[in-house]
Amino acid sequence: ADAAAMTSARERQAQLTKPAGALGLLEDLSVRLAGVFGTDRPHPRGVAVIVAAGDHGVVAEGVSAYPPEVTAAMVAGFTASTPSGMGGAAVNVIARTVGAKVYVADVGVNAELPTHPALENLKVRMGTRNLRLERAMTADETLQAILAGSDLAGRAIAEGADLLVPGEMGIGNTTPASAVTARMLGASVASVTGRGTGVDDATLARKRQVISAALDRDASHAGDPLGVMADLGGLEIAFMLGVMLRAASERRAIVLDGFVEGSAALVGVALAPELRDYLFPAGQCAETGHAAQLAHLGLTPMFDLGLRLGEGTGGVLAAPMLLSAAATLREMQTFAEASVPDRE
Amino acid sequence: ADAAAMTSARERQAQLTKPAGALGLLEDLSVRLAGVFGTDRPHPRGVAVIVAAGDHGVVAEGVSAYPPEVTAAMVAGFTASTPSGMGGAAVNVIARTVGAKVYVADVGVNAELPTHPALENLKVRMGTRNLRLERAMTADETLQAILAGSDLAGRAIAEGADLLVPGEMGIGNTTPASAVTARMLGASVASVTGRGTGVDDATLARKRQVISAALDRDASHAGDPLGVMADLGGLEIAFMLGVMLRAASERRAIVLDGFVEGSAALVGVALAPELRDYLFPAGQCAETGHAAQLAHLGLTPMFDLGLRLGEGTGGVLAAPMLLSAAATLREMQTFAEASVPDRE
Numbered sequence: 001a002d003a004a005a006m007t008s009a010r011e012r013q014a015q016l017t018k019p020a021g022a023l024g025l026l027e028d029l030s031v032r033l034a035g036v037f038g039t040d041r042p043h044p045r046g047v048a049v050i051v052a053a054g055d056h057g058v059v060a061e062g063v064s065a066y067p068p069e070v071t072a073a074m075v076a077g078f079t080a081s082t083p084s085g086m087g088g089a090a091v092n093v094i095a096r097t098v099g100a101k102v103y104v105a106d107v108g109v110n111a112e113l114p115t116h117p118a119l120e121n122l123k124v125r126m127g128t129r130n131l132r133l134e135r136a137m138t139a140d141e142t143l144q145a146i147l148a149g150s151d152l153a154g155r156a157i158a159e160g161a162d163l164l165v166p167g168e169m170g171i172g173n174t175t176p177a178s179a180v181t182a183r184m185l186g187a188s189v190a191s192v193t194g195r196g197t198g199v200d201d202a203t204l205a206r207k208r209q210v211i212s213a214a215l216d217r218d219a220s221h222a223g224d225p226l227g228v229m230a231d232l233g234g235l236e237i238a239f240m241l242g243v244m245l246r247a248a249s250e251r252r253a254i255v256l257d258g259f260v261e262g263s264a265a266l267v268g269v270a271l272a273p274e275l276r277d278y279l280f281p282a283g284q285c286a287e288t289g290h291a292a293q294l295a296h297l298g299l300t301p302m303f304d305l306g307l308r309l310g311e312g313t314g315g316v317l318a319a320p321m322l323l324s325a326a327a328t329l330r331e332m333q334t335f336a337e338a339s340v341p342d343r344e
Numbered sequence: 345a346d347a348a349a350m351t352s353a354r355e356r357q358a359q360l361t362k363p364a365g366a367l368g369l370l371e372d373l374s375v376r377l378a379g380v381f382g383t384d385r386p387h388p389r390g391v392a393v394i395v396a397a398g399d400h401g402v403v404a405e406g407v408s409a410y411p412p413e414v415t416a417a418m419v420a421g422f423t424a425s426t427p428s429g430m431g432g433a434a435v436n437v438i439a440r441t442v443g444a445k446v447y448v449a450d451v452g453v454n455a456e457l458p459t460h461p462a463l464e465n466l467k468v469r470m471g472t473r474n475l476r477l478e479r480a481m482t483a484d485e486t487l488q489a490i491l492a493g494s495d496l497a498g499r500a501i502a503e504g505a506d507l508l509v510p511g512e513m514g515i516g517n518t519t520p521a522s523a524v525t526a527r528m529l530g531a532s533v534a535s536v537t538g539r540g541t542g543v544d545d546a547t548l549a550r551k552r553q554v555i556s557a558a559l560d561r562d563a564s565h566a567g568d569p570l571g572v573m574a575d576l577g578g579l580e581i582a583f584m585l586g587v588m589l590r591a592a593s594e595r596r597a598i599v600l601d602g603f604v605e606g607s608a609a610l611v612g613v614a615l616a617p618e619l620r621d622y623l624f625p626a627g628q629c630a631e632t633g634h635a636a637q638l639a640h641l642g643l644t645p646m647f648d649l650g651l652r653l654g655e656g657t658g659g660v661l662a663a664p665m666l667l668s669a670a671a672t673l674r675e676m677q678t679f680a681e682a683s684v685p686d687r688e
Contacts, residue, residue: 016434017418017421017432017433017434018433018434018653019409019410019541019542019652019653020542021542021652022541022542022651022652022653023434023649023651023653023657024630024649024650024651024652025649025650026649026651026661065363065687066363066685066686066687067685069685070684070685073682073683073684073685074361074682074684076682076683077361077677077682077684080677080682082675082677084674084675085675088361088675088676088677088681088682089361089362089676089677089682090360090361090362090367090672090676092675093668093671093672093674093675093676094668094671094672096671096675097664097667097668097671098664098668197363197366197687198363198364198365198366198687286368302647302649303646303647303648303649303665304647304648305367305368305369305370305646305647305665306368306369307366307367307368307370308363308365308366308368309362309363309366309367313367317370317664317665317668320441320442320661320664321647321649321661323441323442324437324438324441324442324661327437327438327440327441328434328437328438330428330437331426331428331429331432331436331437331440332432332433332434332437333421333424333426333432333433337432338417338418338420338421338424338432338433339417339420340414340417340418340421341410341411341413341414341417342410343409343410343541343542
């Protein structure tokens with residue numbers, strides 16, 4: 001990030017017509033956005049959410065409350081024609097409300113999906129392998145997924161996106177997200193494994209056993225982040241990593257939604273520590289382990305609505321706050337400009 | 345609020361394509377909005393912030409970090425021509441970003457303000473009297489301010505507002521807000537009196553002494569809410585009460601910003617308990633006593649950004665969340681509509 005722009009932005013915030021610090025976290029966010037966009041008058045415009053879908057071999061272990069067919073059905077929902085426009089899922093509806101563009105990518109759904117003009121067919125594989133028993137992805141598959149994410153993020157940026165929200169849909173994907181988080185943070189499985197879409201106690205216990213078994217099997221270590229992603233991750237998680245790396249490399253802000261997105265971010269900052277400067281966590285997600293991810297990243301979320309949906313929903317909800325934070329730097333008058341007396 | 349619409353909305357939320365409860369507080373908000381708008385498909389459109397300005401005789405006691413001239417200067421800032429449009433204050437900038445309309449009213453600024461087409465001259469008095477020594481307002485002045493708020497809210501609604509954000513500007517106004525809050529909640533002065541725009545320890549101690557003296561002087565009691573408003577309140581606070589009562593009576597949602605707004609709401613729910621159903625607290629405000637107000641109202645804020653600016657800024661920031669919550673009920677597909685398998 002641009003340290004000079006951040007310094008200038010911080011000085012500017014102190015001159016704007018409000019008591020110093022009265023905009024709270026919004027002031028910090030505005031300074032970080034100045035760093036991302038390289039100016040103390042940042043002007044992010046377009047917001048894009050890129051929803052990546054993938055399936056997970058580990059669902060064979062019974063780790064989710066929903067049948068795996070839901071992944072494909074939800075992808076159809078993301079692109080369905082409805083009376084209100086394209087898509088009838090939460091992310092579509094919230095994106096329409098705040099004016100965000102929705103991109104949908106099949107990076108690893110375990111079904112042949114009908115072609116649709118709004119569905120990017122970037123399928124690497126029909127779902128990952130069962131990570132309890134073997135590596136979820138090969139190194140090559142992992143890279144393919146990352147590059148697919150990078151490419152689609154590049155297109156979204158070319159089409160006007162300044163704030164990018166990586167989102168995901170994949171039944172079972174909090175299991176790989178927890179496994180990746182446990183490995184990257186060196187945290188206990190129990191401390192970073194929650195109920196996902198809402199599993200019961202017995203399923204939660206099984207999910208934790210499965211993740212423990214995967215970690216025991218797997219020889220990857222946090223010093224080899226791409227190895228961890230391949231062994232324990234998922235195709236849509238690797239794809240989101242690609243979105244993040246591309247967005248940061250093109251100096252765009254990344255709005256970080258929930259726990260699955262957070263697992264991709266942990267791998268990302270291990271690969272490229274500068275990525276952190278481009279990450280803006282949306283909400284505190286209700287999933288166990290999300291707080292540990294944010295603590296590791298050293299970043300403060302904007303709200304705590306108890307969301308645990310994924311799809312990028314929280315990230316899209318947060319976009320107006322980030323646009324507003326940038327706008328304060330860009331459009332507010334200073335005490336001098338407005339001839340307002342400052343404090344005595 | 346419409347109980348049948350709320351029941352129907354709650355049932356509908358359980359059928360939408362997401363795990364039950366996965367949208368967290370957004371689901372509760374959507375159900376409450378169904379109650380306000382009398383339908384399980386609520387469609388709020390326009391957002392209006394009504395910023396009321398007034399001065400306070402109690403500033404003679406040295407309770408604020410800023411000189412009282414700031415009130416008039418900030419009103420000029422709300423209507424100033426800037427390269428980005430009308431107004432260079434935080435509320436203008438955030439309202440532009442999220443598409444909210446800004447109304448500005450002089451209900452009691454202690455200066456003759458230049459006329460401006462966007463400034464409503466609704467001045468009741470050149471500021472309140474010093475509440476340490478005497479009643480801040482007469483009963484008649486209080487009613488005039490309430491009616492002025494009601495009238496402007498009615499116009500905003502006629503011009504399309506479905507979400508109304510009462511906002512305020514008035515140097516010194518956390519002092520009357522704390523006095524009203526202490527009286528209405530029967531709370532200790534220290535527990536509901538904070539630093540406002542950022543006063544130092546000595547000023548905070550003096551502010552608390554002034555409020556204690558006012559409470560000792562004043563014979564009003566919580567059972568006479570309008571008496572409390574007149575004795576301890578402010579012109580812009582009474583005006584916001586009028587905005588709230590009118591919005592609720594026309595079945596519109598009220599986005600509740602910060603501590604000063606909260607003091608008006610306490611008086612409002614004491615007058616008309618149904619008002620509570622129409623109130624949607626935006627953020628947890630950093631000012632001492634705000635949490636006690638929300639606990640009394642039994643309402644949960646949407647975020648905690650550490651805002652302590654007023655002007656309605658937090659309320660405007662929250663508007664996209666409320667519009668999104670309503671949109672989930674209105675535009676999301678059900679499991680049946682989308683042919684998505686529900687949980688096993």
